Amino acid sequence: MRATLRWAHSDLRTHRxxxxxxxxxxxxxxxxxxxxxxxxxxxxxxxxxxFTQSHGAHVWLHTDTAAxxxxxxxxxxxxxxxxxxPTAATTVASRGSRAAVELRATAERPSVGRPPVxxxxxxxxxxxxxxxxxxxxxxxxxxxxxxxxxVPGTARELTVVGLADSAExxxxxxxxxxxxxALPSAVPDPGxxxxxxxxxxxxxxxxxxxxxxxxxxAGAIGEVxxxxxxxxxxxxxxxxxxxxxxxxGLGALVAAGLAVHGAIGTxxxxxxxxxxxxxxxxxxxxxxxxIFLLQHLAYALLGAVxxxxxxxxxxxxxxxxxxxxxxxxxxxPGHTVALFxxxxxxxxxxxxxxxxxxxxxGRVPPVPVQRPAAALGGRLTGASxxxxxxxxxxxxxSVPGPQPTAAPPGGRLVGGLRRVLGLRPAATAPxxxxxxxxxxxxxxxxxxxxxxxxxxxGLRRVLGLRPAAPRAGQLSDLARxxxxxxxxxxxxLGWHKAFTRRPRSLGTVxxxxxxxxxxxxxxxxxxTIDRFHSTPEQIGLPTALSVRADAGLTERQSRALLxxxxxVAAAYPGVETAALVPGQTATIALRGLGTDQDPYPYTxxxxxPARGADEAVAGQGLLDLLDVxxxxxxxxxxxxxxxxxxxxxxxxxxxxAGRVISTSLDTLRANxxxxxxxxxxxxxxxxxxPREVADRLATAGRGHLDVHTVTNPADGLSxxxxxxxxxxxxxxxxxxxxxxxxxxxxxxxxxxDLLALKAIGLSPRQITAITVTATGCTALAAVLAAxxxxxxxxxxxxxxxxxxxxxxxxxxxxPSASLMLLLGAAAVLCxxxxxxxxxxxxxxxxxxxxxxxxx
Numbered sequence: 001m002r003a004t005l006r007w008a009h010s011d012l013r014t015h016r017x018x019x020x021x022x023x024x025x026x027x028x029x030x031x032x033x034x035x036x037x038x039x040x041x042x043x044x045x046x047x048x049x050x051f052t053q054s055h056g057a058h059v060w061l062h063t064d065t066a067a068x069x070x071x072x073x074x075x076x077x078x079x080x081x082x083x084x085x086p087t088a089a090t091t092v093a094s095r096g097s098r099a100a101v102e103l104r105a106t107a108e109r110p111s112v113g114r115p116p117v118x119x120x121x122x123x124x125x126x127x128x129x130x131x132x133x134x135x136x137x138x139x140x141x142x143x144x145x146x147x148x149x150x151v152p153g154t155a156r157e158l159t160v161v162g163l164a165d166s167a168e169x170x171x172x173x174x175x176x177x178x179x180x181x182a183l184p185s186a187v188p189d190p191g192x193x194x195x196x197x198x199x200x201x202x203x204x205x206x207x208x209x210x211x212x213x214x215x216x217x218a219g220a221i222g223e224v225x226x227x228x229x230x231x232x233x234x235x236x237x238x239x240x241x242x243x244x245x246x247x248x249g250l251g252a253l254v255a256a257g258l259a260v261h262g263a264i265g266t267x268x269x270x271x272x273x274x275x276x277x278x279x280x281x282x283x284x285x286x287x288x289x290x291i292f293l294l295q296h297l298a299y300a301l302l303g304a305v306x307x308x309x310x311x312x313x314x315x316x317x318x319x320x321x322x323x324x325x326x327x328x329x330x331x332x333p334g335h336t337v338a339l340f341x342x343x344x345x346x347x348x349x350x351x352x353x354x355x356x357x358x359x360x361x362g363r364v365p366p367v368p369v370q371r372p373a374a375a376l377g378g379r380l381t382g383a384s385x386x387x388x389x390x391x392x393x394x395x396x397x398s399v400p401g402p403q404p405t406a407a408p409p410g411g412r413l414v415g416g417l418r419r420v421l422g423l424r425p426a427a428t429a430p431x432x433x434x435x436x437x438x439x440x441x442x443x444x445x446x447x448x449x450x451x452x453x454x455x456x457x458g459l460r461r462v463l464g465l466r467p468a469a470p471r472a473g474q475l476s477d478l479a480r481x482x483x484x485x486x487x488x489x490x491x492x493l494g495w496h497k498a499f500t501r502r503p504r505s506l507g508t509v510x511x512x513x514x515x516x517x518x519x520x521x522x523x524x525x526x527x528t529i530d531r532f533h534s535t536p537e538q539i540g541l542p543t544a545l546s547v548r549a550d551a552g553l554t555e556r557q558s559r560a561l562l563x564x565x566x567x568v569a570a571a572y573p574g575v576e577t578a579a580l581v582p583g584q585t586a587t588i589a590l591r592g593l594g595t596d597q598d599p600y601p602y603t604x605x606x607x608x609p610a611r612g613a614d615e616a617v618a619g620q621g622l623l624d625l626l627d628v629x630x631x632x633x634x635x636x637x638x639x640x641x642x643x644x645x646x647x648x649x650x651x652x653x654x655x656x657a658g659r660v661i662s663t664s665l666d667t668l669r670a671n672x673x674x675x676x677x678x679x680x681x682x683x684x685x686x687x688x689x690p691r692e693v694a695d696r697l698a699t700a701g702r703g704h705l706d707v708h709t710v711t712n713p714a715d716g717l718s719x720x721x722x723x724x725x726x727x728x729x730x731x732x733x734x735x736x737x738x739x740x741x742x743x744x745x746x747x748x749x750x751x752x753d754l755l756a757l758k759a760i761g762l763s764p765r766q767i768t769a770i771t772v773t774a775t776g777c778t779a780l781a782a783v784l785a786a787x788x789x790x791x792x793x794x795x796x797x798x799x800x801x802x803x804x805x806x807x808x809x810x811x812x813x814x815p816s817a818s819l820m821l822l823l824g825a826a827a828v829l830c831x832x833x834x835x836x837x838x839x840x841x842x843x844x845x846x847x848x849x850x851x852x853x854x855x
Contacts, residue, residue: 296350575591779828
């Protein structure tokens, strides 16, 4: 054990940089996996916690005031009922912010759907105008307990007495009204009612909704919301962040394991003599395996423990959503288990990959078997120049001492190399003139064809196939042509060295390709997020503002007021309502935007725009919900009126999880002539500031306009940029480890070629260029492979995420050509720069050191 520790300590002193990189890479990988776990827990558990604490309802039905909701409590599968509660739709304002809300009248705190109060207190009859705001709505209004809300257009004022969480669909400006609980006296003129159903089996949600619609009648149902929809909205961007972190963390873990495997394999090839000495002095194969295994397990364990400790101590202090996620995750029941299992799993995976390479070290024999030295990364045989060079390379015993009557052993190799490289023959000393007999003995002989080569070549000619490629130890036709074209020998020999040993070269390229491939995918995710911000019209957001006008303005007055602003390019009138899907199990959003003369500019990923009567475009979420495709007809129910539309295109819909079907306002008016616009979507001039335009319109509307900026789904993904940047840094570190491993192996293998290269007249600078070129060619091959595989993979992953979220495929955006060229140039130049110093040091080694290395 003492000898084992001493050898491990000596190896650590020799490879400090490699050990440091392995520790840092492991720490980055484990930190990524821990943060991914925290985000997954944060995405799911807060909503689940609120739902459990509030004894939440699985289904909420919005009906008219005449509906007999008492029958719903008798339905099979209904455990208990919340309400019915009278409701009224209105708008409230606070500190310059306005929001559409639903006032829900409740005389006492409900038992089902009982919202947990997070600030202030519940409704008190002593404060008849008091209200409790849903916490997300309160943040949008910048309201706190004690603040006063105004109702635009009236003299009413409401006093905020508390804030509460809710497991119902959250407030979204311009899409989903916020929830406000009030006493019945504060809702004097309700326009509808809402009832909640808590089910015995949440899996029967669709069946219970269908039965409820049948009992009440489709005309009495205004909107249906379920617990699945609320949970999906609450998870939203946090789940996406967790998926990204988990995907890249696992990919980085695999890349790190392969890098460790390659590093150990390269070190074994470079330390065969040391391993043989260890075997000779009494080390067993198991002890040799344990040396490598325990050493790298220690590196991995150190990095994993450091990452776990930092995540536990400083994770909650990370600014933004990541810090909040870690803080919530630390309070969850499975936090301790995950904090232990993830680092242990990462260490065990790295240990498994390390064990495969260490097992090869245990098989090294005590007496090293002399390996055939392949000059210049491979033999230059007669197949290279048309003549044989005779025996193998010079040995340490034959090079120094000249013989008076015979050419030195290896002289024919040196002369052949000089002829291949286009150099002049070396001058022959007078006392070394060969005799006639020696000349005949040393004259070039034709190379013997391998057994069966004539038959194989004949079959290839008969079948019309190309001649067989040269063996790994021979210069290819391309290399010979390059030398004949006076291409610098260093470039040709460097390229030949990089790709001579195909299995080993392909393994190096594959290990370096994996982190580069993940970097390409990360860059694609970054550019896709930038696309949401820079060109929102390409991902389903052609308008920047959404305006709702009250009954005090007519359609003509509203449109004239909006188009009067100098930075409003177009105002599209529209209406949005909830519609029951076939089977009456859920509601979707039915939108009518634009007119036949001025159609709304939908962003289509499939099909064509809706131009004719009864034509519509739909989001991916709706197509999946109804199991339909572009070209199908769908039937839905709005109130008690059916609406049949022909889906002619698929639009990119970032709202309402893609469960949206859109047509023109004229198409909806054909079914309901009295329909008037309730909202206007505004397209602004390029460069216009939406907030400034919104302020001007709100002032010009004098309280009759409710103006909101259109929510961009990428706004919630801003933390993803920092995550991607950190992941790219971890992947670059893993790639650097593999690059250093490849450089070390190339430098060690070039030591056997050093004598021959110096003998044919190559300078140390040219010898250095051979190694630098070989490393650069390897990096270039990895960059090309990563680009060819990474771009399609990134598009597939991003589009798959778009389909699962309901937005739909077609949102992926790959990095620009200039950015990919910059990545490739950086990788190749970094590889060449890292290889220059060790290659130059090896090229200037003393003759005695070179002879010792070859021996």
